Amino acid sequence: MANSKYEYVKCFEVEDEVMFPNIILVWINACSLHKPYDLNALKLMNSCAVEILEEYADVVLAYGFSNEYTFVLKKTSKFYERRASKVLSIITSFFSSVFLRKWGEFFPHKELQSPPSFHGRVIPCASIEALQAYLLWRQNICHLSNQHEQCLWRLVERGMNEKEAWDFIKGFDKSELNNLLFDEFNVNYNTLEPIFRQGSCVLKTVVEDVVKYTDNGAPIKRHRRKIITVHSKKIAGKRFWNEHTVLLKELGGFIEEINNVTPEYVRSFEFDSKLMPSTWIVVRIDGCHFHRFSEVHEFVKPNDDRALNLMNLCAVAVLEKFWEDIVFAYGVSDEYSFIIKKTSNLYQRRANKMVSAIVSFFTSTYVMRWNEFFPQRELKYPPSFDGRAVCYPSTEILRDYLSWRQVDCHINxxxxxxxxxxxxxxxxxxxxxxxxxxxxxxxxxxxxxxxxNKLPVMFRQGSSVYRDKVDTVLTHEENGNSFESKGKVIVEHVDIIGPTFWLEHLNVLDE
Structure with missing residues (x-):
């Protein structure tokens, strides 16, 4: 970081380390995916989970169903110094990146219309017993939600709309849902594939492989870790746990069987702090290991305008998606800062959800639009970004933060x-x-x-992204309803340290 008078703004950053002996869980959920009993969609989610375990050695177990996945880090993990925001954003971002890259493998004839995104949270489990309770809870939810979804979508396919279908099955217990499936659709719930009923468990196990042979032909074997995907009836049971030595070693063993758990007990573990009201929120994202990424993909040095313009396009997409809440963004190199207005109640100001959703959408857009900027260069591996949210109490301090980033841009x-x-x-x-x-x-x-001074201004001043103020009120010709236009999102390369830009654009940080 550059040394400047603006560096004091770093004192507003709050540490969010998950303390030992908590086991770190990262739960992520798709923002909008329908028909969870689509087998290819579930296989795609599982494939992404496998990639997470292959990429990050600290993740030793994952459990997923429908639109969600939970990743469990080993109990001794020091992954990114156990900082909750960084752990969450990196895993969510990488999952999003892999999801985009693998989409064509599972849906070769269905093109993605818009970048998918995921949001999530960090859940600290204070003990192995707490982890056991969490896994039992999620698998119970898997059973119940799958019964509802199986009934819901079959009713929709028969002719009901979603609301009518939900109203029809509202209040049904497990037995009534099973009877509905059997009586109306001739489906025996217990014969559905285990991936639907039991969810998917991705874990690391130890296998014995032949690495070479002796001169007389005798095999020489070595143990190595392998990632497997299984569908087990009870992942929170002692039998399942004891069958996998890696889980016992990295997480510990279950002492006794449990058959019931209250959701309120498990939800009490959730690490989901709300950001202070009436403050500016900055969600800052950074590329992970982008020095290597830029070398592998042969970016022009010291600046590649294609890479920078791709980042700018992603920032524009973020402002368009979160148009009610994000009012400004500033980017340089592989980082971007998104300014969320003081009055925003985006995701009830939950830091986990806010950061993960923005980072995920940015990542998905980056992967989805890569070919527009690098048509002759294949994306060789999934890029990822990390993020964090910081509150600033006044517009003056917020502007000092932005000045700090632009000073950094100049010096770097x-x-x-x-x-x-x-x-x-x-x-x-x-x-x-x-x-x-x-x-x-x-x-x-x-x-x-x-x-x-003759270098391109984008290299020297970075990129400022904001919405042009539109004072006109548009009227819908048919119904006469009026609404204010959102305005066009603009990318400019200007001085934001001095007062001129802000005086000319009073609406940007209008409180």
Whole structure:
């Protein structure tokens, strides 16, 4: 980060570490996916869960059904220093990215019309018994929700609308739902595929593989971890748990069987703090390991306008989706800050849901629109972003935050311009770093004959995204109802440190 007088704004950041000995659970849910008993949709969700376990060694178990998945981290995990917002946003973002990339495998003849998104929360479980209760609760919900969904969508297919179907089965118990399926649709619930009735459990197990053979042909075997997907009748049971040594080692063993659990007990674990009312909220997202990502995908150095414009397009999409709440965004390199107005009640100001939903939608848009900016370059692996939410009590402090980010943009771009000019001249990266260490960047720019002020303004000032103020009231010709236009979302590259921009756009941070 650049040193500047604006850095004091970092003191408003609040730590959200999940303390030991809590076991960290990350629950994510699709914002809008219908017909959960679509087998291909469930297989797609399972495939994404497998990718999560392959990507992150700390995630040792996942359980999912319908539109949701829960990921369980090992009890000793120090994944991203156990910071709840970072753990949640990274897993949600990566899941979203994989979901987009794998969509065509499971729906080859169905094109996605809009970027899907997921939201979630972190759930700390204080003990293995709490984890056991949570898993039992979710599998019970799997059974009950699947019975309702199986009945609901069959009634809809028969001719009812969704509301009529819900009203029809409202209040039905398990027995009545089973009878409805059998009597009206000739479906025996117990013969439905286990993936619908029991959900899917993705976990790491130990298998024995032959790695080579001796000279006389005898196999030499080694143990290795393998990710498997199973559908078990009772994942919170001792028998299932004891069959998988990795779970026993990384999470601990169940002491006794449990058959009932109250939802209120499990919900008390949820880590879902609400952000302070009447404050500006900044949701800042950053690319994860984008140095490597930019090298693998051969971004132009020091700045690739295609990559920056893709980020800008994603920011525009976020402002359009959350048009009632997000009023401004500022981006540079692989980061973006989204400003949520003081009066917003988006997701009841729940930090978990707000951050995960925005990061997920941004990620999905990034993957979905990649080919528009890199038509000749395949996306080689799923990108991901992390995020966090910070409250700022006044407009003055919020503007200082934005000034801090733009100062950072200036200094980082000066450094990168010098660094890559030195590399282009024949120096190694280490030599270039040593040459710039402790020196004044402005002096180095002059020595290297870089005409800094002629570099594209987007590189020097970053990108400001906001909605153009539209004062006109539009009237619908048929019914005469009037409404105020949302206005067009604009991307500009301007100075936001000085007062000029804000005086010319008083509506942007209008309280």
């Amino acid at each position: 771009n000066q450094y990168n311009s010098c660094f890559w000019k030195l590399v282009a001249s024949g120096k190694s990266k280490r030599e270039a770093q040593n040459s710039l260490k402790g020196g004044q960047l402005q002096k180095k720019i002059e020595e290297l004959a870089i005409d800094y």
